[in-house]
Structures are given as C-alpha cells and as structure tokens.
C-alpha cells in the first residue's frame with residue numbers, strides 16, 4: 001500500500017516538475033560508488049542520493065550538463081532520504097559556476113555558512129543565483145558541510161521559473177508609524193517593523209493575499225540593522241491561514257529557530273507543507289532571541 005501511494009505521488013511530482021526543471025546529465029562528480037555515486041544527483045529520483053565522505057577529495061564537485069546553453073532562475077538542493085536520522089550532512093558553504101567549454105568558469109553564486117537546509121528527508125531548498133548567464137555546464141563545489149566532511153544530497157535541480165511571490169496587503173498588527181507592523185508588507189527591505197511591548201505579546205500580524213491562495217513557502221526578512229542590534233529575530237512562531245479572519249487553521253510552527261541570523265535585510269525561507277488555499281495569513285510571534293523586542297523588514301508569501 002505504501003509503495004502504491006509513493007508511486008502515485010512521485011508520478012505527479014515529476015509531471016509537474018518536467019515543465020519547469022531543466023533536464024541535466026552528469027559530466028563528473030566526486031565519488032565512485034555506484035549506489036551512492038554522483039550520478040544519483042540528477043536521476044530525477046529523490047529516494048536515491050549522492051553520499052561522499054572523502055576529506056582528501058574536498059571540495060566535492062558536481063558538474064552537470066544542461067545540453068545547450070541555458071539559464072535558470074533558481075537551483076534547488078534536495079536533502080537525502082535519511083538526513084533526519086543522519087543529520088549534519090547538508091552543505092553550508094558552496095560555489096556555483098557556469099561554463100560553455102568546461103575550462104573557463106564564471107562564478108554565479110556563492111553561499112557561506114548558509115543554514116537554509118535543514119535535517120529533513122527529501123526536501124528541496126531553493127536558491128536564486130546572484131548572477132545569470134547562458135551556460136551549458138554548471139559546476140557545484142561544496143567546500144564545507146554542516147558538521148564535518150560527509151555530504152549527502154539526493155538531487156540538484158535547475159529551475160527555469162522561480163517561485164512567485166504573492167502581493168499582500170497589511171490587515172493588522174501591533175505598532176504604528178515608521179516602525180509599525182504595516183512595514184512588513186510594503187515591499188521594501190529598508191523599512192521595518194520593530195516593537196518592544198511585552199503586554200502585546202504574542203505579536204500577531206495578519207496579511208491579506210487578495211484571493212484565496214495556497215502558499216508553499218514564506219520568507220522572513222531581517223531588519224536593516226539586525227547585525228548591530230542582535231537578538232531581535234523571532235525564535236518561536238506559528239503560521240495560520242483563514243478565509244474569514246475568524247476561523248484560523250495552523251499551517252506551521254517553528255520553535256527555537258536557528259536558521260535566521262543577525263544579518264541585515266536577509267531573507268530566510270520556510271516551507272509550508274500541503275497547505276490549503278487561504279486568503280488571510282496570520283503570523284504569531286511568541287518569542288524572540290533577545291527577549292521581547294522583535295524586528296522584521298518583510299514577511300513574504302510564495303505560491
């Protein structure tokens with residue numbers, strides 16, 4: 001029974017992905033083991049993975065062939081099928097380059113000590129490269145893993161189309177004026193919501209998506225001076241959806257989040273699994289790292 005369910009889900013996923021994911025072939029990669037070798041990174045199957053622990057071969061490299069010079073909007077790393085049981089195998093520092101001759105490479109993205117990937121099984125985390133270009137070959141160099149030298153990833157996807165953000169309007173939230181709650185949905189990273197009023201905790205912000213829309217992700221953007229004034233990021237929060245602003249359904253909860261760092265105007269994305277469509281979204285911030293002060297530049301919703 002379980003197999004049947006899985007097969008059905010996978011078939012559906014691949015037909016959806018086929019329209020927007022670039023089909024790639026492996027050119028070369030670190031590791032040789034057939035079962036968990038580099039070819040597993042682009043076989044289209046999240047249940048097979050590339051897994052390497054060969055410190056002398058670091059940085060680990062994967063080179064993919066897109067067939068023709070092509071650009072992409074986002075690349076995605078899919079975690080392994082047992083990352084939850086064997087944590088800390090996700091990459092945290094890597095570089096992405098493009099080339100048309102496999103000799104001259106142009107760096108299109110670099111991430112250092114990035115903690116976006118969590119210890120979850122077969123979950124995709126997507127990144128927008130800093131630069132774009134028409135390249136046939138894409139090289140991924142993994143320089144540092146979460147805890148040591150072992151890496152595992154089940155897929156690297158190149159997506160033609162990026163996720164679409166949903167335009168929201170502010171409904172309600174604590175604080176007015178220049179640093180009021182409305183600043184989380186004005187579209188600007190340099191304006192922020194900042195409040196320290198313990199009596200109003202937990203701080204609730206409601207946003208209106210305009211029409212009933214299912215979200216797959218949301219993004220929290222740190223304030224413009226979070227690096228200087230650390231500890232203002234949320235620590236515990238809930239996300240809820242509603243179509244009438246009175247009956248709310250919980251869509252997700254985060255406790256002791258460690259992925260958001262004290263950086264200025266940085267967006268951190270969080271996935272929402274299998275959420276129905278709602279028009280209104282409520283974020284309930286229960287705790288921050290510092291104590292009671294919170295600040296966020298934006299709250300973004302993605303289809």
Ligand SMILES: [Ca+2]
Nearest residue numbers: 183188191297
């Ligand atoms: Ca803003």
